[in-house]
Amino acid sequence: MTATAVRPAFTTLRLDIDGDVAIVTIDDPNAPVNTLNRAVIEDFTRVFELLEGETAVRAAVLISGKPDIFIAGADIEQFLELKDAKDAEALSRHGQELVGRLETLRVPVVAAINGACLGGGLESALACAYRIAADSPKTVLGLPEVQLGLIPGAGGTQRLPRTVGLTAALDMILTGKNVRAKKALQIGLVDEMVHPAILRDVAVKRAREIADGTRARSEGHKGGAIGARALEGTPPGRAIVFHQARQRTKEKTNGQYPAPLAAIDAIETGYHKGMEAGLAEEARLFGELSQTEVSRQLIFLFFATTGLKKDTGVSDPAVKALPVRKIAVLGAGFMGAGITTVAVQAGTVVRLKDADTTRVANGLRAVREVLKESLTKRRTTRQQFDDQLVLVSGTTDYSGFRDADLVIEAVFEDITVKHQVIRETEKVMGENAIFASNTSTIPIARLAQASARPDRLIGMHFFSPVHKMPLLEVIVHEGTAPEVIATVVAYGKKLGKTVIVVNDGPGFFANRILTPYINEAGKLLDEGAKIEQIDRALVEFGFPVGPITLVDEVGIDVAGKAGNIIADAFGERMRPSVSLAHVLSSGRFGRKNRKGFYKYDENGKKQGVDASVYELIPGAVARRDYTADEIRERTVMAMLNEAARALEDGIIRSPRDGDIGAVFGIGFPPFRGGPFRYMDTLGIGEVVRRLEALNARFPGRYEPAPILTRMAAAGERFHPAD
Numbered sequence: 052m053t054a055t056a057v058r059p060a061f062t063t064l065r066l067d068i069d070g071d072v073a074i075v076t077i078d079d080p081n082a083p084v085n086t087l088n089r090a091v092i093e094d095f096t097r098v099f100e101l102l103e104g105e106t107a108v109r110a111a112v113l114i115s116g117k118p119d120i121f122i123a124g125a126d127i128e129q130f131l132e133l134k135d136a137k138d139a140e141a142l143s144r145h146g147q148e149l150v151g152r153l154e155t156l157r158v159p160v161v162a163a164i165n166g167a168c169l170g171g172g173l174e175s176a177l178a179c180a181y182r183i184a185a186d187s188p189k190t191v192l193g194l195p196e197v198q199l200g201l202i203p204g205a206g207g208t209q210r211l212p213r214t215v216g217l218t219a220a221l222d223m224i225l226t227g228k229n230v231r232a233k234k235a236l237q238i239g240l241v242d243e244m245v246h247p248a249i250l251r252d253v254a255v256k257r258a259r260e261i262a263d264g265t266r267a268r269s270e271g272h273k274g275g276a277i278g279a280r281a282l283e284g285t286p287p288g289r290a291i292v293f294h295q296a297r298q299r300t301k302e303k304t305n306g307q308y309p310a311p312l313a314a315i316d317a318i319e320t321g322y323h324k325g326m327e328a329g330l331a332e333e334a335r336l337f338g339e340l341s342q343t344e345v346s347r348q349l350i351f352l353f354f355a356t357t358g359l360k361k362d363t364g365v366s367d368p369a370v371k372a373l374p375v376r377k378i379a380v381l382g383a384g385f386m387g388a389g390i391t392t393v394a395v396q397a398g399t400v401v402r403l404k405d406a407d408t409t410r411v412a413n414g415l416r417a418v419r420e421v422l423k424e425s426l427t428k429r430r431t432t433r434q435q436f437d438d439q440l441v442l443v444s445g446t447t448d449y450s451g452f453r454d455a456d457l458v459i460e461a462v463f464e465d466i467t468v469k470h471q472v473i474r475e476t477e478k479v480m481g482e483n484a485i486f487a488s489n490t491s492t493i494p495i496a497r498l499a500q501a502s503a504r505p506d507r508l509i510g511m512h513f514f515s516p517v518h519k520m521p522l523l524e525v526i527v528h529e530g531t532a533p534e535v536i537a538t539v540v541a542y543g544k545k546l547g548k549t550v551i552v553v554n555d556g557p558g559f560f561a562n563r564i565l566t567p568y569i570n571e572a573g574k575l576l577d578e579g580a581k582i583e584q585i586d587r588a589l590v591e592f593g594f595p596v597g598p599i600t601l602v603d604e605v606g607i608d609v610a611g612k613a614g615n616i617i618a619d620a621f622g623e624r625m626r627p628s629v630s631l632a633h634v635l636s637s638g639r640f641g642r643k644n645r646k647g648f649y650k651y652d653e654n655g656k657k658q659g660v661d662a663s664v665y666e667l668i669p670g671a672v673a674r675r676d677y678t679a680d681e682i683r684e685r686t687v688m689a690m691l692n693e694a695a696r697a698l699e700d701g702i703i704r705s706p707r708d709g710d711i712g713a714v715f716g717i718g719f720p721p722f723r724g725g726p727f728r729y730m731d732t733l734g735i736g737e738v739v740r741r742l743e744a745l746n747a748r749f750p751g752r753y754e755p756a757p758i759l760t761r762m763a764a765a766g767e768r769f770h771p772a773d
């Protein structure tokens with residue numbers, strides 16, 4: 052193909068003319084990904100003007116010069132500069148106009164989509180005459196705005212339903228989830244799927260065909276289930292769909308996230324009053340949502356996570372991570388199998404060791420099951436599944452350990468056992484290899500006592516289930532070498548985890564702040580509160596499950612053991628409840644033996660509260676009602692206070708890390724931004740006042756962390772104001 056480059060004056064894109072087809076290649080040289088930032092928008096505007104005037108050009112192709120990104124969406128930095136709702140509404144209007152011009156351009160535009168096509172990127176593609184997706188796992192399309200507490204603001208709420216139908220559009224917009232190329236083709240979001248190698252050529256060809264009139268513009272909405280199409284095809288049917296969507300959204304969000312409901316309103320307006328009215332409503336709601344606390348907190352989390360991605364874990368930029376090509380995992384139990392799974396998914400060779408062949412086989416089976424699930428859900432191809440499986444091998448001895456770059460132990464939570472495996476492994480490990488422990492409670496410095504080279508020893512605390520939970524706490528003890536920290540942080544990111552580096556101490560960060568919260572829930576039970584009331588109050592606060600359900604999930608035995616270790620270290624304010632100990636000694640372990648605070652059916656599915664638990668609680672206190680406020684005040688304030696103490700003790704490096712650790716590790720409500728952001732919202736003075744009031748009622752449990760008292764007196768906050 053011959054193409055001549057013309058007008059090199061653009062900064063973020065290239066314009067090539069191939070005969071009568073203009074090829075617009077977006078490739079922002081100043082950013083690793085293409086976003087719709089100011090410079091890109093300016094270039095787009097100029098290119099549109101140019102194409103209007105260039106009569107020799109009869110069609111255009113929009114394509115990206117980045118290998119994995121078409122357009123990743125709006126430039127979120129820009130959102131921070133918005134002063135008020137009007138300002139945000141104007142930004143949305145501007146985006147709508149730009150996208151609208153793409154739709155009404157004199158020449159048909161074909162979007163050639165390779166890589167992430169998200170938010171404003173997809174909204175632009177939706178305004179094109181035809182869409183082609185490259186058949187690659189990197190190609191994902193979606194409108195993730197609700198994940199930032201917003202709605203699509205450049206016409207997405209109007210064009211997506213018109214393209215894929217109401218049901219499929221609601222599914223994408225209300226969850227913010229992506230679809231892959233194949234699914235996009237099925238639902239009519241793209242018109243064609245081709246091999247990445249021919250994407251550009253096919254796009255040029257289609258552009259020309261559309262200009263010639265030998266191919267129609269995209270009609271969209273060819274796919275979707277017939278039932279859904281029939282239902283949404285009539286006004287009464289659509290009324291049902293909207294009603295159901297609102298109901299489901301309210302149930303799912305507990306009324307805490309306004310964006311999905313606003314998106315439904317904007318979509319419905321478009322159906323009732325037409326595109327213009329729909330766009331106006333979309334922009335108005337975008338403006339309104341941009342000013343909500345929820346959106347501000349979700350955007351903070353977005354930037355905090357992005358910041359962590361760039362964080363090497365060490366302050367010295369000269370320290371480089373070592374390559375990790377092969378790892379060995381000790382213990383093929385629940386966690387060992389989980390760690391192995393994510394490692395092979397990241398392409399690492401894994402040697403998995405346990406005490407006997409049956410356990411190794413069970414571990415390998417567990418790995419296979421999760422990989423299989425990915426295959427069934429089409430997140431991976433058969434080829435990838437096969438490739439991943441051959442990366443793992445099992446053993447009952449230390450063969451195959453010598454060339455491992457990293458050994459991760461996940462044996463029993465018992466210091467004697469852990470000391471023994473450290474001694475044994477160090478004898479067979481390579482000289483530079485790193486030993487990481489997945490202990491959930493034992494200080495790394497204590498493990499290091501058994502090590503002949505403590506500088507190569509570190510903690511990697513994964514959360515269960517490993518393949519689903521996004522957080523990894525990397526725990527550094529005094530002697531850990533910076534190179535070891537950098538290596539483990541880089542490897543954690545390769546596993547897809549959000550990594551925070553924490554200092555050594557009982558419970559590290561996440562479990563430390565979880566403990567007083569769980570204890571307090573238990574103490575409410577000791578006093579006569581009802582299990583379901585406690586759980587409901589905290590789910591309403593925004594936790595994914597309540598504390599009693601969480602204990603059942605984690606295992607009452609595991610929670611009990613961890614609670615005791617942390618209580619031994621910190622004393623009175625961490626003293627466990629008596630309820631938990633008594634329920635545990637009755638042989639209830641929670642969901643795993645289908646006997647806990649709740650009842651479980653034979654498949655382990657949670658049923659109602661098991662009222663017989665109340666009889667196990669000493670004193671057989673009569674159950675009485677507690678207000679949700681009282682439950683929340685006691686449990687949440689205990690967690691906030693402990694988070695402040697952990698910061699003061701230097702366990703976490705910054706409030707940002709603490710917020711990320713709490714949100715991604717233990718499900719602190721994301722829309723509150725994390726414990727430190729939440730304390731800022733309440734005001735530190737208010738936090739201290741409330742802690743003091745609680746401490747007067749429960750002496751010794753709520754003494755405000757000294758850092759809080761100091762900050763309150765100085766009028767300080769943890770994060771700068773937005």
Ligand code: NAI
Binds near residue numbers: 463464489490
């Ligand atoms: P598990 O009991 O499921 O697995 C432990 C495995 O280690 C067993 O298969 C056992 O046979 C094996 N093992 C024991 N001694 C061994 C040795 N010398 N060599 C090789 N294998 C040996 O326990 P789980 O839940 O997987 O926990 C493992 C570690 O992960 C513990 O330190 C635990 O505290 C930690 N952890 C657990 C979490 C959880 O939610 N279960 C969360 C985070 C950390």
